[in-house]
Amino acid sequence: MEKISTEKRWVAEFKRGRTSLEDDPRQGRPKTATTPEIVEKIQDIVLENRRVTVRDLVEALGISLGSVSNILTEVVGLRKLCAQWVxxxxxxxxxxxxxxxxxxxxxxxxxxxxxxxxxxxxxxxxxxxxxxxxxxxxxKEWCEPGCSAPKRVHDNxxxxxxxxxxxxxxxxxxxxxxxxxxxxxxxxxxxxxxxxxxxxxxxxxxxxxxxxxxxxxxxxxxxxxxxxxxxxxxxxxxxxxxxxxxxxxxx
The missing domain is CATH 3.30.420.10 (Ribonuclease H-like superfamily/Ribonuclease H)
Incomplete structure (x- = not known):
């Protein structure tokens, strides 16, 4: 039902003269958080403290939680893993x-x-x-792509x-x-x-x-x-x- 409604909406749009399949610009603040400077700052903070949380980065940089999460996982490609105790x-x-x-x-x-x-x-x-x-x-610690969880020896x-x-x-x-x-x-x-x-x-x-x-x-x-x-x-x-x-x- 949702797919049919969407198709009807697009047909109506083209009948009214629309020629582009791209979404219209949305109102609100443009996405500016993912800049090279912000990405570099996040990398520096994570390298200094791999246990830093997303909320810590939000407070330190003054950008949204979603932007920080996007930079960490999509731009930098990090993932947070539990240390493997051996x-x-x-x-x-x-x-x-x-x-x-x-x-x-x-x-x-x-x-x-x-x-x-x-x-x-x-x-x-x-x-x-x-x-x-x-x-x-x-x-948990932030790890680069392809890296396995860090190991820690705790009992010999x-x-x-x-x-x-x-x-x-x-x-x-x-x-x-x-x-x-x-x-x-x-x-x-x-x-x-x-x-x-x-x-x-x-x-x-x-x-x-x-x-x-x-x-x-x-x-x-x-x-x-x-x-x-x-x-x-x-x-x-x-x-x-x-x-x-x-x-x-x-x-």
Whole structure:
């Protein structure tokens, strides 16, 4: 209906003597914000602080939000990406181990998907702070076209195993699947459980460890049983990604 109305309007315009298909000039201030000088100023500010926000640029330059967004994305070609936090700068050997184990586990998973999901148990640990004010969105940085998200190494602690945990695993006769070092992206708790926990804790303030423990226990107690199982099937896509990028971190 809208297309027919538009066609009728243009037919009427030409009957009245119109000869051009171009839109008529509109009233209002002409578009002058996208000048070489403004573009250069925006580039200088972004290069100095890649976390600068669009609204910061609006206030600094006195132009509209739409103009700033257009210059950043269309003229300069920038995009804002979250920094990719990685636990370790992987060596070639470590990448090979990650890829080899991903291939082995993926083959086993595909042979008996139901049994694998039913019997798979994973354990890990994470830091929970008394206050963590910066979200992942707030840590975004402006990046040039074709560039991937910047990487930040944040944890080079040695791998460790609890003696009590290992003794219990042996008592229960569990089979241990080999897990590549520095690989939280291949551990369900790290890519499934912990991110949601940290979102829940974001912005909260605690005065003691006991308060933190109480909050974490209350959070896990509120989750349905299905939440604790849902992360296991996601391993298939994680292993595939690891293989596709030759053992490097995929996100």
């Amino acid at each position: 636990p370790h700068s992987l060596t070639m050997e470590q990448k090979h181990i990650r890829m080899r184990l991903s291939q082995q586990h993926l083959e086993r998973f595909r042979k008996d998907r139901v049994d694998f999901v039913r019997r798979f148990i994973t354990m890990d640990e994470t830091w929970v702070y008394h206050h963590d004010p910066e979200s992942k969105q707030e840590a 602690a040695r791998c460790h195993k609890s003696i009590l945990t290992m003794a219990k695993i042996h008592e229960l006769k569990f089979e241990l699947l080999e897990h590549p070092p520095y690989s939280p992206d291949l551990a369900p708790r790290d890519f499934h459980r912990f991110p949601d926990l940290k979102k829940f804790m974001r912005g909260k303030r605690f005065s003691s460890n006991d308060e933190v423990i109480t909050a974490v226990e209350a959070y896990f107690a509120s989750l349905p049983d299905s939440h604790f199982r849902d992360g296991i099937p996601k391993l298939e896509s994680r292993w595939n990604k690891c293989i596709d990028v030759q053992g490097d971190y995929s996100e």
